[in-house]
Amino acid sequence: MRKKMNLAAWLLGAAMIAFTACSDDNENNGNNNGNIIPENLPKPVANVFTKQFPDAVNVKWTEKKNYYVATFDLKKGKTRADTAPAPQCEAWYTQEGQCSLSEKEISKEDFKTQYTKVWDAYNKSTYNTEGYILDDIDLLQRNLSETGEAEIIIKLEVEKKDAEYELYYTTEGILVKEVPDNDENDEDENLPCPQKLVSYIAKNYKDAIIVDFEEEKNETTKALEYEVEILRSAKIENLSINIEYELLFDKDYKFLGSEIDLDDLIKVAFIQMFVKKLPQEKLDELIALTGEKDPSKWEIEIRENTKHEIEIYTEVETAEDKEELVLIATINPADFGL
Numbered sequence: 001m002r003k004k005m006n007l008a009a010w011l012l013g014a015a016m017i018a019f020t021a022c023s024d025d026n027e028n029n030g031n032n033n034g035n036i037i038p039e040n041l042p043k044p045v046a047n048v049f050t051k052q053f054p055d056a057v058n059v060k061w062t063e064k065k066n067y068y069v070a071t072f073d074l075k076k077g078k079t080r081a082d083t084a085p086a087p088q089c090e091a092w093y094t095q096e097g098q099c100s101l102s103e104k105e106i107s108k109e110d111f112k113t114q115y116t117k118v119w120d121a122y123n124k125s126t127y128n129t130e131g132y133i134l135d136d137i138d139l140l141q142r143n144l145s146e147t148g149e150a151e152i153i154i155k156l157e158v159e160k161k162d163a164e165y166e167l168y169y170t171t172e173g174i175l176v177k178e179v180p181d182n183d184e185n186d187e188d189e190n191l192p193c194p195q196k197l198v199s200y201i202a203k204n205y206k207d208a209i210i211v212d213f214e215e216e217k218n219e220t221t222k223a224l225e226y227e228v229e230i231l232r233s234a235k236i237e238n239l240s241i242n243i244e245y246e247l248l249f250d251k252d253y254k255f256l257g258s259e260i261d262l263d264d265l266i267k268v269a270f271i272q273m274f275v276k277k278l279p280q281e282k283l284d285e286l287i288a289l290t291g292e293k294d295p296s297k298w299e300i301e302i303r304e305n306t307k308h309e310i311e312i313y314t315e316v317e318t319a320e321d322k323e324e325l326v327l328i329a330t331i332n333p334a335d336f337g338l
Contacts, residue, residue, distance in 0.1 A: 036061040041068060044097030052099060052144070053091065067092040067100065067192060074104065092192040099144040100192030103155075111137045111154075118154045121173035127165065132158040140168075140190060142210050143198055151209050155190075157181060168211060174242055176211045176231050191215065196253045197228055204308060205245065208232040224251040234338055241266045243338065245304070260302040260310070260338070268296045273336060274312065274329070286328055290314055301325060310338055 038046065041061060045068045049056070056072040063069070070091045089104035112119050122128055136157040141150040153176075156167040166189075168177035193201075193213040201208055211229040218225050226249040234243050244261040262270060275283060275295045283295075290298050299315040310333045313325040 036063060036068070042095055042097070045093045045095070048093065048097040048099060049091065052102070053089070053104075056089070064092075065191070067094065069093075090190075094195070098195075099150075100142065100195070101190065102141045102144065103138050103190055106137050106139050108134070108137065115154055115171060117173035118169045118171065121169060121175065122156060122167070125167075125175065127158050127167065130160070132160045132163075132165070135159050135164075142193065153209075153211060170209060170211075170231060174231070176244060177229065193228060194226070194253065197226065197249060200249075200253070200255065201228065201230060201247070205230055205232050208245075211244075225249065225256070226251075226253070239266065239269060255306055257306055258304040260304060262302065267300070267302075270302075270336065271295050271298060271300065274331070277335075286314070289316055289326065289328070291316075300328075304333075305330070308333065310336065 038059070038061060049059075049070055053070075053072065053074075055075045056070070057075055059070055059072040061068060061070055070093070072089050072091075074089060089102070091102040092100050094100060106114075122134070128134075134156060136155075138155040138157070140153040140155055142153075144150040152171050154169045154171065156169065158165050158167060159181075164181035166177075166179050166181045167175060169175055191213050193210050197213075198210070201210065208230040209232070211231055213229075214227045216225055216227060217223065228247045228249070230245045230247060232243055232245070234241055241262070245258045246261070247258045248256040250256055272295065278286075286295075286298075287293055292298055301313045301315075303311045303313065305311055310331045311327055312329045312331065314328050315323050316326050318324055
């Protein structure tokens with residue numbers, strides 16, 4: 001038996017048909033899967049993107065984490081797209097048109113001629129000498145200014161059989177990060193660093209380069225935290241060195257501290273410099289604590305507290321034959337060139 005449709009149901013059905021028709025119109029205008037119609041972009045975003053990437057094709061816009069994100073290809077002749085499908089590039093913009101992060105592939109020829117220090121460093125690396133194949137070369141730019149200046153990192157993707165790695169170099173050829181490339185790292189592997197953190201780093205770490213930014217959950221509290229890896233130059237006993245910091249912030253951008261990474265030789269020089277400033281009584285105490293008379297053989301970790309003081313920890317064995325970190329000194333970083 002056929003039922004009669006009441007007026008309310010008929011109106012609802014008509015509304016759904018109309019909505020579907022509008023959705024089809026949006027899809028035809030490039031609004032598939034939540035994509036933003038280019039006409040709806042803020043003008044500053046559209047203008048900066050066109051100026052920054054005049055050779056962009058197949059452009060699609062989405063909104064992520066309060067950024068306008070463009071994914072696009074580059075015209076053939078600019079990358080290895082001459083022999084393969086054009087690579088997909090990405091750029092993240094604020095409402096005001098500030099490009100906080102962009103990633104695009106560059107050709108091997110441009111890599112050789114424009115970034116010679118990175119090219120030379122990679123050729124001398126164990127990845128190259130052990131037979132890894134250089135697959136992709138990406139140019140990462142963070143915080144591009146109106147004058148065209150930006151923090152640049154070169155990301156190399158290398159592979160050998162089932163092993164794949166991503167190598168991050170500064171333009172000076174310094175390898176600052178190497179991570180296995182697997183499916184777990186594919187989602188949002190490169191994210192823009194929020195402007196509040198960019199400003200904080202510029203104020204507290206002169207001339208630092210932002211290497212990477214990540215969002216993660218604290219393993220204990222499950223609270224959202226931000227991790228920023230930076231690289232800056234310093235001097236220890238007339239040695240020009242590069243220092244890697246791993247900065248940690250809470251969800252409200254409050255600084256929680258950092259871990260400081262030094263090359264082994266630089267760490268030894270730092271320990272020797274530190275020991276020279278110790279009274280003999282304190283030195284004897286640390287020798288007894290570590291069980292090692294030669295300070296250069298101490299297992300130490302260098303961290304930074306919320307006041308930007310340097311904390312030195314050493315690893316000691318407990319009565320239960322376990323290892324734990326013990327704070328042995330808190331120092332002023334300026335006294336050690338950090």
